[in-house]
Amino acid sequence: MVTANLILKINQLTKKLNNRSNLNKNLNLGANRKKITSYFLMEKGCCPKCNKKEVISDAEAGEMICGSCGLVLSDRIEESGPERRSFFDKPDRMRTGSRTSLAIHDMGLATIIGPLNKDVSGKPLSPDMTNTIRRIRKWDNQSRHGGRTERNLQQAFTYLNTMKDKLAISNAVIEKAAYLYRKVLEKNLLIGRSISAFMAAALYAACREAETPKTRKEIAKAANVPNRLVGVCYRILVKELDLKIPVVDPVYCIARISSKIGISEKTKRCSIEILRKSEENNISGGKDPMALAASALYLSCVKMNENHSQAKLAEAADLTTVTIRNRCKDLEILKI
Ligand SMILES: [Zn+2]
Missing domain, CATH: 2.20.25.10 (N-terminal domain of TfIIb)
Incomplete structure (x- = not known):
């Protein structure tokens, strides 16, 4: 009886399975x-x-x-059209592939030699030719990955790409960061220091130069490097490469904080007005732009009857409430 039951069940199951696969x-x-x-x-x-x-x-x-x-x-x-400009002396505008980029270790100019020892028509190569091709392949491989510099760049730009994806940074800034990193490598500043920390520092410098509002903390977190270490590398980079980094405009920080919390346009305008006044009265000099923006936003929220606590603003700006209160005291002198 038991076996008969089992067979019946198995039959049912196979039927079900068949139906499903047909479906x-x-x-x-x-x-x-x-x-x-x-x-x-x-x-x-x-x-x-x-x-x-x-x-x-x-x-x-x-x-x-x-x-x-x-x-x-x-x-x-x-x-599929012709290239916009020619990269050679002759007017040859043939399309040859994607553009070169500083953020790729070989600038995107790599050659790929296939692993099969066959010619165009699919016939196997003669033993002589096979040997030659094997040798060329070896040299090509060594020239691509062999050098110390090449390997370093490869590793650094892998970090850079990860950070780019995590922080959603534009290509122009990435190219700039890659350029700065190449300079660092050229000047031998990297000896005995971490690649990822220097790459993060180069990215931070590029962000500052392009006025992309990203904090050092954010970049350090994306690079998985201590913030302090990125700071050390950043200072070396700015000093050795003689960079002129513009001061961060607190107005950019306003857009950043308010989009995080969802503050109305009217209040934003009001806080920009406060910042402009503080600049005119020489209050903003030497203060953290993020803190200035957060406190200007807080004051204008109070003025416009918008309900956002200091703690909420502090969290969005990555600060403490104490900093916001102190900056608020400075700004209150303006009597807005
Ligand atoms: Zn249609």
């Missing part, structure tokens, strides 16, 4: 068919949704859009 197959087929038709329609040059032949390609955004219903058909079309 999956059907679903997959459906999806494939849909994909094929839409691709086919796009090949013919009309929209899969409204069947109209009004496809617009936007080369700047890299998108292909239907002109009548607005459906985005493709968001990554390739630029």
Whole structure:
């Protein structure tokens, strides 16, 4: 009896499984068919949704859009036209690949030699040629990863890319940071010091130069390096490379803090006015711009009857309430 029951159960189970796999197959087929038709329609040059032949390609955004219903058909079309300028003496504007970048250790100019010992038509190479290719491959590999500098840059730019993703920093700032780091390496300032700390310091300097409001604490946290160490490296960098770093404008900090808490535009304007007045009366000199911005925001919140506590502002600005209270005392002299 028991075995009969078991067999019945097994039969039921296999039936269920079969049904399910059939269902999956059907679903997959459906999806494939849909994909094929839409691709086919796009090949013919009309929209899969409204069947109209009004496809617009936007080369700047890299998108292909239907002109009548607005459906985005493709968001990554390739630029196929000639290069805008020639990089050689002759007027050859052939397109050769992505642009060079300082934030890649070989500036994006690497050669790739395939691992297969076959020629264009797929025939195996002669033993002589195989030996030559093997040797070239070895040299190429060594020139790419062999040098001390190359390896250092590779490691540093891996850190830089991670920080870029974590902090959402623009490409221009990243290029600047890579440039500063290359200078540091050239001047032999790195000997005996941490790569990640110096990369973080270079990124902080680049942010300061480009007036991107990122604090040193944030960058140190993203780089997983103690804040103090980034500070030490930053000071060395500024001194040795003779950088002229502009003072942070507290107005940038206002936008940052208020978008974190959600303060109204009117209050923001009011606090910018307070900051402008404090600058005119020479109160802001030598004070932390973030603290000034936070206290100006607090004062204008009080004035505009917007309910935000000092603690909330302090948390958004990464400060203590004591700092905000002290700066508020300074600003209250203005009698706003
Ligand atoms: Zn359409």
